[in-house]
Amino acid sequence: MKVVSTNIARPVKIKWKNKEIITGIFKNPTSSPIFLGKDDVKDDNVIDRKYHGGADKACYLFSADKYGYWKQLYPDLNWNWGMFGENITIEGFDETQINIGDVLKIGDAVVQISQPREPCYKLGIKFNTQKVLKDFISLALPGAYVRVLIEGNVSIGNEVIVLERGTSNLTLQKVFNYLYKDTASHTLISAIENKYLAESFKKDLSRKVVNLLSK
Numbered sequence: 704m705k706v707v708s709t710n711i712a713r714p715v716k717i718k719w720k721n722k723e724i725i726t727g728i729f730k731n732p733t734s735s736p737i738f739l740g741k742d743d744v745k746d747d748n749v750i751d752r753k754y755h756g757g758a759d760k761a762c763y764l765f766s767a768d769k770y771g772y773w774k775q776l777y778p779d780l781n782w783n784w785g786m787f788g789e790n791i792t793i794e795g796f797d798e799t800q801i802n803i804g805d806v807l808k809i810g811d812a813v814v815q816i817s818q819p820r821e822p823c824y825k826l827g828i829k830f831n832t833q834k835v836l837k838d839f840i841s842l843a844l845p846g847a848y849v850r851v852l853i854e855g856n857v858s859i860g861n862e863v864i865v866l867e868r869g870t871s872n873l874t875l876q877k878v879f880n881y882l883y884k885d886t887a888s889h890t891l892i893s894a895i896e897n898k899y900l901a902e903s904f905k906k907d908l909s910r911k912v913v914n915l916l917s918k
Contacts, residue, residue, distance in 0.1 A: 704793050704794060704795040704796055704862070704863035704864075705793065705794045705795065705860065705861070705862055705863060706791055706792070706793055706794075706809065706810070706857060706858065706859055706860060706861040706862075706863065707767045707784065707792050707793065707794045707859065708732045708767070708784030708785065708791070708792040708859060709732065709733055709735075709736065709737045709790065709791055709792075709857055709858065709859060710730035710731060710732050710733065710737075710784055710785030710789060710790055710791070710792065711730060711731070711733055711737060711744060711746055711747040711790065712727040712728065712729055712730040712731070712747055712785075712788075713727075713729070713731075714726070714727060715727075715728075715729045717825075717828055719824060719825075719828065724825075726825050726828075727747065727788075728788040728825045728826065728828075728829055729788075729829065730747075730785035730788055730789065730790070731783065731785055732783060732784045732785055734859070736810070736856040736857060736858040737790065737791075737856070737857050738854070738855070738856050738857075739761065739762050739790075739809075739812040739814065739851045739854055739855060739856075739857060740761065740851065740854055741758060741761060741851050741854060742756055742757055742758060742761055743756040743757075743761055743762075744761070744762055744790045747790060758850050759817045759818065759848065759850050759901035759902060759903065760817070760818075760848040760850075760901065760903075761814075761848075761849060761850055761851045762790045762791065762814065762848070762849050762851065763788060763789045763790050763791075763820060763846060763847070763848055763849075764789060764790070764791050764792075764793055764796060764846055764847045764848075764849060765787045765789035765791075765792055765793070765796070765820075765846035766792075766793060766794075766795075766796035766797070766798070766844065766846065767784070767792045767793060767794045767796070768794065768795065768796070768797075769842075769844055770782070770784075770786070772842070773786070776838060777830055777835070780830065780831070786829070787820075787826070787846065788825075788826070788829075789846055791809065791857060793863055795863075796846075796847075796863070798819070798843075798844045798845065798846070798847070798874065798875035798876040798879070799844075799874055799875075799876045800874065801816055801847065801874060801875050802816065802868060802869035802871065802872060802873055802874055802875070803816055803817070803818070803869050803871070803873045803874075803875065803878060803897055803899050803900050804816060804867075804868075804869025804870060804871070804873075804897070804898075804899030804900075805865060805867065805868055805869050806852065806865070806866045806867040807849075807863055807864065807865055807866065808863070808864040808866050809857050809861055809863050810855060810856055810857035810858055810861040811853075811855025811856045811857070812851060812853055812854060812855035812856070812857055813851075813852045813853035813855070813866065814849035814850065814851050814852060815849060815850050815852055815899065816847050816848075816849055816869070816875065816899070817847070817848050817849055817850045817899065817900065817901040817904075818847070818848050818878070818900060818901035818903070818904040819845040819846070819847060819848075819875045819876075819878060819879040819904075820845040820846045820847070820848060821845075821882070821904075821907070822835070822836045822839040822840065822845070823836075824836070826839065840883045843876050843879050843880050843883075844876065845875065845876075845879050846875075847875050848901065850901075869897075869899055870898075870899075871897055873894060873897055873900070878894055878900065878904070881894055881908060881911075882904075882907055882908060882911065886911070888912050888915045888916055891908050891909075891911055891912045891915075892912060894908055895908050895909060895912070
């Protein structure tokens with residue numbers, strides 16, 4: 704795996720349901736290294752810290768390999784790296800092989816996979832249609848949020864090295880599908896017990912368990 708782009712955002716004001724909202728999803732490539740801190744990427748703009756940033760979501764990774772698929776699906780957009788709001792675009796990143804809890808060395812930083820990305824309406828605004836949310840869920844290759852174990856700089860061209868594997872075979876794609884597709888309650892509970900899975904994602908799975916058991 705290799706870093707092909709590092710991306711940061713300036714705040715952008717958008718309209719949603721007659722309200723003005725400021726977002727940091729409009730990320731653009733930078734030629735300078737980015738610094739991965741414990742709670743966010745230095746000089747990036749994380750606006751809504753209820754859902755972004757913090758220890759379990761300090762940085763967002765997305766696969767460069769999927770861009771061809773999305774460009775064919777949405778050919779009229781102004782395409783560039785960072786289109787999905789990711790801080791780091793990685794060649795060879797495969798959600799079917801990367802597990803929750805995997806530890807990666809990226810440049811000078813060491814990070815741990817904490818959860819898949821859950822799409823929200825802001826991605827729909829960027830793609831000019833909320834239909835992209837259904838497409839994103841259907842493809843089930845959502846990229847990954849990470850917690851930063853060792854802070855450091857990441858540059859274009861850095862190799863991404865797997866240092867450790869998570870203790871279970873809970874891949875990013877698998878746990879993403881647990882949330883959005885039909886899943887047995889005992890399977891959800893098993894995922895919730897994974898010590899490396901982000902607390903916010905555990906809460907979303909727990910809500911799904913409650914809904915299943917109340918039927």
